[in-house]
Amino acid sequence: xxxxxxxxxxxxxxxxxxxxxxxxxxxxxxxxxxxxxxxxxxxxxxxxxxxxxxxxxxxxxxxxxxxxxxxxxxxxxxxxxxxxxxxxxxxxxxxxxxxxxxxxxxxxxxxxxxxxxxxxxxxxxxxxxxxxxxxxxxxxxxxxxxxxxxxxxxxxxxxxxxxxxxxxxxxxxxxxxxxxxxxxxxxxxxxxxxxxxxxxxxxxxxxxxxxxxxxxxxxxxxxxxxxxxxxxxxxxxxxxxxxxxxxxxxxxxxxxxxxxxxxxxxxxxxxxxxxxxxxxxxxxxxxxxxxxxxxxxxxxxxxxxxxxxxxxxxxxxxxxxxxxxxxxxxxxxxxxxxxxxxxxxxxxxxxxxxxxxxxxxxxxxxxxxxxxxxxxxxxxxxxxxxxxxxxxxxxxxxxxxxxxxxxxxxxxxxxxxxxxxxxxxxxxxxxxxxxxxxxxxxxxxxxxxxxxxxxxxxxxxxxxxxxxxxxxxxxxxxxxxxxxxxxxxxxxx
Amino acid sequence: xxxxxxxxxxxxxxxxxxxxxxxxxxxxxxxxxxxxxxxxxxxxxxxxxxxxxxxxxxxxxxxxxxxxxxxxxxxxxxxxxxxxxxxxxxxxxxxxxxxxxxxxxxxxxxxxxxxxxxxx
Numbered sequence: 280x281x282x283x284x285x286x287x288x289x290x291x292x293x294x295x296x297x298x299x300x301x302x303x304x305x306x307x308x309x310x311x312x313x314x315x316x317x318x319x320x321x322x323x324x325x326x327x328x329x330x331x332x333x334x335x336x337x338x339x340x341x342x343x344x345x346x347x348x349x350x351x352x353x354x355x356x357x358x359x360x361x362x363x364x365x366x367x368x369x370x371x372x373x374x375x376x377x378x379x380x381x382x383x384x385x386x387x388x389x390x391x392x393x394x395x396x397x398x399x400x401x402x403x404x405x406x407x408x409x410x411x412x413x414x415x416x417x418x419x420x421x422x423x424x425x426x427x428x429x430x431x432x433x434x435x436x437x438x439x440x441x442x443x444x445x446x447x448x449x450x451x452x453x454x455x456x457x458x459x460x461x462x463x464x465x466x467x468x469x470x471x472x473x474x475x476x477x478x479x480x481x482x483x484x485x486x487x488x489x490x491x492x493x494x495x496x497x498x499x500x501x502x503x504x505x506x507x508x509x510x511x512x513x514x515x516x517x518x519x520x521x522x523x524x525x526x527x528x529x530x531x532x533x534x535x536x537x538x539x540x541x542x543x544x545x546x547x548x549x550x551x552x553x554x555x556x557x558x559x560x561x562x563x564x565x566x567x568x569x570x571x572x573x574x575x576x577x578x579x580x581x582x583x584x585x586x587x588x589x590x591x592x593x594x595x596x597x598x599x600x601x602x603x604x605x606x607x608x609x610x611x612x613x614x615x616x617x618x619x620x621x622x623x624x625x626x627x628x629x630x631x632x633x634x635x636x637x638x639x640x641x642x643x644x645x646x647x648x649x650x651x652x653x654x655x656x657x658x659x660x661x662x663x664x665x666x667x668x669x670x671x672x673x674x675x676x677x678x679x680x681x682x683x684x685x686x687x688x689x690x691x692x693x694x695x696x697x698x699x700x701x702x703x704x705x706x707x708x709x710x711x712x713x714x715x716x717x718x719x720x721x722x723x724x725x726x727x728x729x730x731x732x733x734x735x736x737x738x739x740x741x742x743x744x745x746x747x748x749x750x751x752x753x754x755x756x757x758x759x760x761x762x763x764x765x766x767x768x769x770x771x772x
Numbered sequence: 773x774x775x776x777x778x779x780x781x782x783x784x785x786x787x788x789x790x791x792x793x794x795x796x797x798x799x800x801x802x803x804x805x806x807x808x809x810x811x812x813x814x815x816x817x818x819x820x821x822x823x824x825x826x827x828x829x830x831x832x833x834x835x836x837x838x839x840x841x842x843x844x845x846x847x848x849x850x851x852x853x854x855x856x857x858x859x860x861x862x863x864x865x866x867x868x869x870x871x872x873x874x875x876x877x878x879x880x881x882x883x884x885x886x887x888x889x890x891x892x
Contacts, residue, residue, distance in 0.1 A: 590856070591823075591824065591832055591856070591858075593823035593824075618858075619858050619859075620858035622858075623856075644818070645818070645819060645822065645823045646823070647822065647823055647824075647826040647831045647832070648823050648824055648831060648832040649831075649832065650826070650831075682832075684830070684831055684832050685830040685831065685832065685833060685834045685835070686829060686830030686831055686835065688826060688831045688832070699815045699818070700815065700818045700819045701814055701815055701818040702818060702822065703827075704827060713829065
């Protein structure tokens, strides 16, 4: 082979090919459990913790749980969302956990039905405030509900949570307002075939992201196959913040809205007054107030999918300042998407916007790419561990649908020093490999989705969503396999 | 060395670095005893390398904690990138920080994993 036929770029491609070829054999995906499985054995001896901590099972048999929170009396509550990606439906409900580990239903919606997904609701999370449960209820439309003694009142209506990411679990702020993260409709600002795959596009063909403030388009268009078209060869061009098949020109103003996607809202719990607290976020799932009063958010970053795939995007923890813009859809963790580190093979994604509201800050901590950082709890004293450290539930990767990896990522709880970004694994399955218990053939943890300290700060609850598998690109969750754990410190300080 | 040789070296390096995830780091808690530059390196690693090589294990990228690569090869790879790994020029990662990362990686490799131990 002569040198002229083997330029440096070709060499890099060869190396990349070597990696990718090997990768296929490294981290395979496929069904690992019985398709009819709706129960799961749990053995805490299969789970590792630092010395001096003990893990116990509080309750099992949960279906698609997404939030654990304390009621006003300190009692533990779990929200079963009633929905999971993969178009799996159940009944959204809030359970109070009894001292014996039993469950008592304190609120519920009607059961979701497979045959009518447009009417389905997903309760992703709740808090209790002044005797009411304030619930993030996703559907068409998405609402914030106030629930008490079986009575349901709509506090906020018409939120634009119609596609990839949801109105997420809320938290009560020190100002008495309730804070909710609202995820983006798309992976990276452009509606694409990936949105059709999840069912959103057929359900709401006009779905698209909505910015919090007026933005100026760079006029980019993305051509894809047209899943809404009648012909097999139909193609469509789609632009930033536009419905599928619609575009905008360079210099066009994309009009902002007070009900937008990719933001953190704050809501006054009596009046329902709603404000945008921060914007430019992709999917701010976990929110938590630090003892010093500042708000932290765990953000799920870009995937390598859809019309504008982004390679190597780390999830992160932000310290949220009121009114700031955090960079989505043109920055990841404060780094512009023009950087070559986000190049998955076709060049960096580049910018969708001609101008940016501001230069976004850098996050408090970076989390592993595709780890799916979710719930966060911050120690309020040193009874459990170092004060002011954050504990983050990592749901675990959904590879290969979101991008390929060399090894499984997440499926654990991290402890993160918010002062320097250093993280360490705190709760994980034991063994030579990382992964969910169902893949490791053990009875450990599956997919941690939320964490919450008890009222004293002496113990940490860890909510495990249960088994979710990727069967050849189809997400298959197992109802009834969710579990609530409790971690206690054996030698309390 | 002609470009064929370079290509072969890169291909071999790719083969060498891939699928090295069998060596898992310490399962839980602070995994490594480190002092001085290694402690600084831990912070730089967390904010630079950890997203793709969590705890030195495989993730988006291959594992680092089972690679007895000499420091000069690690420097070469960090500065020039390889395959899907981006290059980190001095403007993004100065020499002192890279030195500190190497100290931390050395501490990671030397640490004894506790992870396979069951407690029951």
